[in-house]
Amino acid sequence: QKEVEQNSGPLSVPEGAIASLNCTYSDRGSQSFFWYRQYSGKSPELIMFIYSNGDKEDGRFTAQLNKASQYVSLLIRDSQPSDSATYLCAVEEGYSTLTFGKGTMLLVSP
């Protein structure tokens, strides 16, 4: 069974700091990796996706993928209080379904 593991947190960082969110997955055949942000009571919102090993940057967000270690991370630079949310890591093999982690709660204090 495919598993995606995330630390539930909460991860607390001060405003302006870098938040680092981590995710490991069990299925070596996984090809696509996604980070979603979910505010309380709302549905997930796509932040980034990454397919290849290495880093991918989009504004304040950087996704990092290491397939050999089965590890994907999300860095948020210059964290803002509005970034406080639960961040969901999702993994997809081929063109099929997403397996979600349970999410990491991020709290950014002013």
Add this chain to the structure above:
Amino acid sequence: GAVVSQHPSWVICKSGTSVKIECRSLDFQATTMFWYRQFPKQSLMLMATSNEGSKATYEQGVEKDKFLINHASLTLSTLTVTSAHPEDSSFYICSARPGGTGTDTQYFGPGTRLTVL
């Protein structure tokens, strides 16, 4: 772009009644739509995968006769919770994947909160 809507956003119903939830892709055609359920403080659990024009594929443990899914067009999928009971109270979220673009990204609807009394 890639906007997905759901209707209704919330619904309260009596035990034993049926509830229909609509999921629409507003600015793209979705060959595949997904239905998830999320209980408080839990992650999203996939219920079923719906492909336009064919029967939905249900995940293990999801009763297909209770959760009826119809993907009648490339922009609309519906989930009907039949004979709802209080334990069906949850946050139901659909997602849609654009077809023909070479991407496997899923875009989520805003969710429907179902409360069964």
